[in-house]
Amino acid sequence: MRKKTGDTALIKQINTAVVLEAVIKQAPLSRAAISERTGLNKATVSSLVQDLIDRDLVIEIGTGESSGGRKPVMLLFNSKAGYALGIDLGVNYIRGVLTDLNGEIITEAEKNLDATELEQVLGVLYASIEDLIASAPESPYGVVGIGMGVPGIVDDTGNILFAPNLEWNQVGLGKLLKERYNLPVVIDNEANAGAKGEQRYGAGRGIAHQIYVSVGIGIGTGIILNKELYKGASGFSGELGHLSIDLEGRPCRCGNRGCWELYASENALLEQAAKLGFGSLSSLLHAADDGHEEAVRLLQSIGHYLGAGIANIINVFNPEVVLIGNRMSRARRWIESELLETVNNRTLSYHRNNMRILFAELGEQSAVRGAAYFAISGFLAKMKG
Amino acid sequence: MRKKTGDTALIKQINTAVVLEAVIKQAPLSRAAISERTGLNKATVSSLVQDLIDRDLVIEIGTGESSGGRKPVMLLFNSKAGYALGIDLGVNYIRGVLTDLNGEIITEAEKNLDATELEQVLGVLYASIEDLIASAPESPYGVVGIGMGVPGIVDDTGNILFAPNLEWNQVGLGKLLKERYNLPVVIDNEANAGAKGEQRYGAGRGIAHQIYVSVGIGIGTGIILNKELYKGASGFSGELGHLSIDLEGRPCRCGNRGCWELYASENALLEQAAKLGFGSLSSLLHAADDGHEEAVRLLQSIGHYLGAGIANIINVFNPEVVLIGNRMSRARRWIESELLETVNNRTLSYHRNNMRILFAELGEQSAVRGAAYFAISGFLAKMKG
DNA sequence: CAACTTAGTTTATATGATAAACAAACATTG
DNA sequence: CAATGTTTGTTTATCATATAAACTAAGTTG
Numbered sequence: 001m002r003k004k005t006g007d008t009a010l011i012k013q014i015n016t017a018v019v020l021e022a023v024i025k026q027a028p029l030s031r032a033a034i035s036e037r038t039g040l041n042k043a044t045v046s047s048l049v050q051d052l053i054d055r056d057l058v059i060e061i062g063t064g065e066s067s068g069g070r071k072p073v074m075l076l077f078n079s080k081a082g083y084a085l086g087i088d089l090g091v092n093y094i095r096g097v098l099t100d101l102n103g104e105i106i107t108e109a110e111k112n113l114d115a116t117e118l119e120q121v122l123g124v125l126y127a128s129i130e131d132l133i134a135s136a137p138e139s140p141y142g143v144v145g146i147g148m149g150v151p152g153i154v155d156d157t158g159n160i161l162f163a164p165n166l167e168w169n170q171v172g173l174g175k176l177l178k179e180r181y182n183l184p185v186v187i188d189n190e191a192n193a194g195a196k197g198e199q200r201y202g203a204g205r206g207i208a209h210q211i212y213v214s215v216g217i218g219i220g221t222g223i224i225l226n227k228e229l230y231k232g233a234s235g236f237s238g239e240l241g242h243l244s245i246d247l248e249g250r251p252c253r254c255g256n257r258g259c260w261e262l263y264a265s266e267n268a269l270l271e272q273a274a275k276l277g278f279g280s281l282s283s284l285l286h287a288a289d290d291g292h293e294e295a296v297r298l299l300q301s302i303g304h305y306l307g308a309g310i311a312n313i314i315n316v317f318n319p320e321v322v323l324i325g326n327r328m329s330r331a332r333r334w335i336e337s338e339l340l341e342t343v344n345n346r347t348l349s350y351h352r353n354n355m356r357i358l359f360a361e362l363g364e365q366s367a368v369r370g371a372a373y374f375a376i377s378g379f380l381a382k383m384k385g
Numbered sequence: 386m387r388k389k390t391g392d393t394a395l396i397k398q399i400n401t402a403v404v405l406e407a408v409i410k411q412a413p414l415s416r417a418a419i420s421e422r423t424g425l426n427k428a429t430v431s432s433l434v435q436d437l438i439d440r441d442l443v444i445e446i447g448t449g450e451s452s453g454g455r456k457p458v459m460l461l462f463n464s465k466a467g468y469a470l471g472i473d474l475g476v477n478y479i480r481g482v483l484t485d486l487n488g489e490i491i492t493e494a495e496k497n498l499d500a501t502e503l504e505q506v507l508g509v510l511y512a513s514i515e516d517l518i519a520s521a522p523e524s525p526y527g528v529v530g531i532g533m534g535v536p537g538i539v540d541d542t543g544n545i546l547f548a549p550n551l552e553w554n555q556v557g558l559g560k561l562l563k564e565r566y567n568l569p570v571v572i573d574n575e576a577n578a579g580a581k582g583e584q585r586y587g588a589g590r591g592i593a594h595q596i597y598v599s600v601g602i603g604i605g606t607g608i609i610l611n612k613e614l615y616k617g618a619s620g621f622s623g624e625l626g627h628l629s630i631d632l633e634g635r636p637c638r639c640g641n642r643g644c645w646e647l648y649a650s651e652n653a654l655l656e657q658a659a660k661l662g663f664g665s666l667s668s669l670l671h672a673a674d675d676g677h678e679e680a681v682r683l684l685q686s687i688g689h690y691l692g693a694g695i696a697n698i699i700n701v702f703n704p705e706v707v708l709i710g711n712r713m714s715r716a717r718r719w720i721e722s723e724l725l726e727t728v729n730n731r732t733l734s735y736h737r738n739n740m741r742i743l744f745a746e747l748g749e750q751s752a753v754r755g756a757a758y759f760a761i762s763g764f765l766a767k768m769k770g
Numbered sequence: 771c772a773a774c775t776t777a778g779t780t781t782a783t784a785t786g787a788t789a790a791a792c793a794a795a796c797a798t799t800g
Numbered sequence: 801c802a803a804t805g806t807t808t809g810t811t812t813a814t815c816a817t818a819t820a821a822a823c824t825a826a827g828t829t830g
Contacts (some may be wrong), residue, residue: 005425007818008398008785012390015787032808040390041788046809069807070795153735161735174778209618225615232703233594233740239733242700247631247643247693256696256731258632308632311641315627316701318617346641348624350538350546355618392787400818417777426819431778454776455826751813 012048015040017384019048022057023077024102030064030072039177049075056081056140057383079104082141082379085132085183086372087148088190089125091116091165095364096128098135099372101144101379103201107135115192116166122176129181146177147182147374149193149367151220156235158187164253165217186374189236190214190367192229194325194360195222197370202323202361209319212366213240213310215328219261223317241265245308260312264305266327272298281327288334296334303335314347314355325360326367332359386645397433400425402769404433408443408462409487415449415457434460441466441525442768466525467764470568471757472510472533473575476501476550476602479509480749483517484757486529486764488586489735492520501551507561514566525558530569531562534578534752536605541620542648543572550602561695571759574621575599575752577614579710579745580607582755587708587746593702597751598695600713603647608702613746626650645697649690651712657683666712673719681719688720692727699732699740710745711752717744 018026022034029037035045041361052058061079063071079102083124088095088226092114098107109131111124128144136143150173152163158174195212198204204212212222219241223230241261242254249258262268276294278284287295310322340357347355360366387737407419416434420427437443443751444463448456464487473480477499483492494516495508514531521528535558537548543559562570589597589609597607604626608615616622626646627639634643647653651666661679663669672680695707713720725742732740745751 004399005403005423005818006396008393008396008787010399010815011391011393011396011786014389015396018390030808038390041737042809043811044787047786066796067807068797069805070797070809072808190785225610230610234439234703234738234825235706236733239700239736240702242698242733243697244630244693244731245632247634247648249632254733256700263632308629309739315624315641316622318619318622318624344719347630348627348639349525350619351617351620351624353619390787393818396817415777420778428780428820429818432817451827452776453774453828455778455828457777577792 013385015044016048018052019045020052020057020077020380020384023052023075025267027076027243028061028064028074030074032072034075042288055383061164073271076324077102080137080139082139082144083136084144084372084375084379085129085146086370086375087128087146088368088371089121089148089150090190090192091151094121094124095368096132097364097365097372098132098143098367099369099376103369103373103376105369106137107132116168118168118171121166126180129177133181141379143183144379145186145375146181147193147371147376147378148173148177148185148187148189149190149337149371151190151217153236153239154189156231158185160187161236171183184375184378186371186378188229188371188374189220189222191220191222193222193308193368193370193374194366195224195245195323195369195370196229196373197362197366198323198325198360199224199227199370200373201369203358204321204323207321209317210321210323211240211313211317211319212323212325212360213306213313214326215265215306215324216326217265217267219265219309220326221313225317240309240313243309243312245305245312264302264309268305269298269302269328272301281330285331285334299331299334300338302328302331303338304342306335307339308346310339310357311343311346314343318351318355322355322357323360326355327364329359329363390472400429401433401436404430404460404589405437405442405765405769408437408460409476411445412461413449413459415459417457419460440768462487465522465524467524467529468521469529469757469760470514470531470765471753471755471760472513472531473578473753473756474506474510474533475575476536479506479513480753481513481517481708482750482753482757483520483528484754484761486761488754488758488761490754491519491522499518500552501553503553503556506551511565514562518566526764529764530571531566532578532756532761532763533558533562533570533572534575534756535572535603536575538621538624539572539574541616543570545572546621569760569763570754571763573614573756573759574605574607576605577607577643578753578755579751580609580708580755580758581614581758582747582751582753583708583710583745584612584753584755585758587751588743589706589708591600592706593706594702595706595708596625596702596704597708597745598691598692598698599711599752600650600709601711602650602652604650604694605711606698610702625694625698627692628697630690630697644729645690645694649687649694653690654683654687654713657686666715670716670719684716684719685723687713687716688723689727691720693731695724695742696728696731699728703736703740705740707740707742708745714744714748 031045035042061076079100081245086097095109096109099107153161160171172187174187191214204210210224214220221240242259245260246258252259273284275277403539416430420430446461449459464485469484471482480495538546545556559570559572576599589595595609599605606625627644628641630645637644658669739741
């Protein structure tokens with residue numbers, strides 16, 4: 001339990017991270033510009049940049065425009081120094097991407113899963129991963145890690161404790177992958193991956209306090225506070241789908257009553273939709289587009305229930321942004337106004353002001369891109385440390 | 386928006402803080418022991434300790450027991466280097482304490498308030514503060530600051546935006562006090578003060594994720610995540626009293642329906658108690674002690690509702706500890722078992738394990754001692770920086 | 771009392787940031 | 801177009817800090 005002490009190595013680490021951040025976020029820019037923007041001395045910046053160039057993390061891309069004197073040498077983050085693998089493991093699909101270090105997709109692959117048994121899923125998963133690794137171009141660092149989002153509760157070692165819709169219990173997936181590929185592996189909940197994806201590459205860029213609500217079969221949430229994923233005492237939290245919104249409501253399999261996801265998830269919607277003769281979200285949305293009144297009313301009621309839960313989230317966390325993602329975001333057209341009205345009626349004005357409710361920008365790719373970012377950020381942390 | 390860079394001054398700052406922390410938390414101890422426990426070199430520790438001694442923050446208290454060689458010189462945090470003022474402003478009382486830098490109470494004072502008008506409250510408040518300041522012993526730093534907890538929403542400049550039970554709106558109390566006494570002033574919500582008090586001096590010592598539930602006239606909460614008070618995007622959060630637990634429940638003055646505090650606060654209890662002929666919490670508790678069955682049932686039902694809200698809190702935050710404080714903690718004997726049973730029935734097992742529900746240890750002094758700690762921690766931060 | 775232990779200080783050294791001087795490369799202007 | 805000024809980036813001397821190793825101080829143990 002030693003406190004973290006400081007020495008000269010720590011200084012260099014801090015300043016290297018500052019310089020690299022500047023290059024990543026504001027590229028292209030010159031050494032002089034870095035010095036000016038960070039407050040670091042020109043000499044310091046020169047020295048640190050040289051280190052980063054020697055390590056293939058930064059490249060010079062020639063001179064820029066003069067502003068009345070010597071032309072600056074423009075620097076760029078070398079996003080092709082390595083590649084990251086992101087996997088979104090769904091209940092009936094595996095989606096995978098290979099990205100560069102900027103998170104830009106290089107290769108993508110999607111495969112259907114028609115069974116949830118571990119052995120069969122692993123077969124498809126391994127094939128996907130190996131295809132993607134094979135597709136990586138030559139680079140100094142190669143594939144730097146594997147990030148993954150899964151529909152379940154995961155501890156910080158990549159152990160899947162419980163994945164109800166896959167019917168998995170205690171699957172040590174992290175260890176399996178680490179040993180098989182000898183790469184750093186980060187596995188987290190699908191909603192946490194989606195939250196990170198949107199925060200980094202999507203609608204939540206630059207937001208400090210963001211709650212991502214993944215509305216699919218159930219409701220999952222990724223909670224970002226102070227720009228970081230919040231995980232509770234046990235290393236997993238974000239079970240806002242089991243926030244009860246109705247004290248004496250229907251019993252949930254979790255033991256509680258009136259859980260939010262019983263009212264506002266895709267499952268809840270489809271339960272009602274079945275009575276109208278619709279078997280899928282798509283068919284219901286089509287009907288609504290064609291003017292089917294009952295379909296529209298049903299969608300609106302889901303918007304209402306979503307709003308009620310989101311109002312609670314807002315009163316609890318006072319976030320800057322609430323993001324609605326995963327499949328239900330496709331119903332935006334029908335649910336948005338009911339949702340906003342309910343939120344307006346049910347939140348404290350102090351929290352409502354300066355707060356926005358947005359829909360995921362990356363659509364179905366929120367989670368897979370967030371997963372890839374897990375691998376990228378692990379790599380960069382190692383490079384900075 | 387400059388990133389924080391590192392230089393030699395930063396190192397010294399970090400290491401000074403590490404040494405001071407060690408002395409505060411593990412005193413009495415020697416220079417050698419600090420070196421061993423922090424990993425800092427003996428020479429570094431000697432130098433930093435000398436600085437702290439020169440600044441009156443650490444004192445030598447003579448030699449300790451030898452363990453086979455030269456006797457160590459034992460060091461102590463100089464808790465009498467200055468004094469802090471803590472104020473708990475209630476709806477019908479003002480409680481104040483003067484503490485040393487360890488948070489130990491030196492002087493205390495309590496005065497009743499029989500009006501909520503700003504002018505009159507200010508009169509009593511000023512008198513309390515001046516009495517306490519006058520009672521401070523001679524010391525190198527004197528009174529280092531004023532910390533305060535108030536029943537309302539406060540921004541980070543000490544501006545009280547809204548205090549419903551005092552009927553205050555937009556009162557710039559922080560500025561008033563700062564100008565009048567020329568001291569650092571920190572004002573926060575009463576529940577945040579209570580949460581800090583318990584975390585530092587009470588039942589929550591050493592806990593990283595702790596939710597303090599202040600059950601009084603309404604319900605307020607102080608949320609401590611990663612050992613720090615969480616405040617949302619706007620600088621104030623913790624309005625868990627307005628977490629709705631009943632979708633179509635009674636309308637609340639906040640605009641929402643079915644807010645938790647309509648079911649589980651002292652006000653909610655007294656509303657029901659009135660029907661049985663009881664006018665106060667005390668009389669109801671007495672009746673319960675005397676075996677009055679309806680009184681007991683009523684208290685138990687409050688325990689049930691408290692439990693339902695706390696179950697939601699646990700599912701959201703996955704904390705290590707939930708602390709119940711303020712006046713309702715006096716009803717512990719009657720509400721605890723119902724509360725625990727409800728929580729057990731309504732939380733996810735992953736969250737329930739390793740989680741404890743405790744009652745405030747400092748009783749009525751949680752908030753006032755937390756308020757004093759605001760001042761102390763501000764002072765220490767300045768000393769370390 | 772000799773040998774060993776532990777506490778704390780002194781000294782020499784290494785790392786890293788910085789200011790100031792300098793060199794390189796360009797624009798502007800009379 | 802030559803002289804002047806500006807901007808970029810590097811070199812050099814210096815400063816602050818931490819550290820290891822040597823050293824001094826003050827004890828214990830057999």
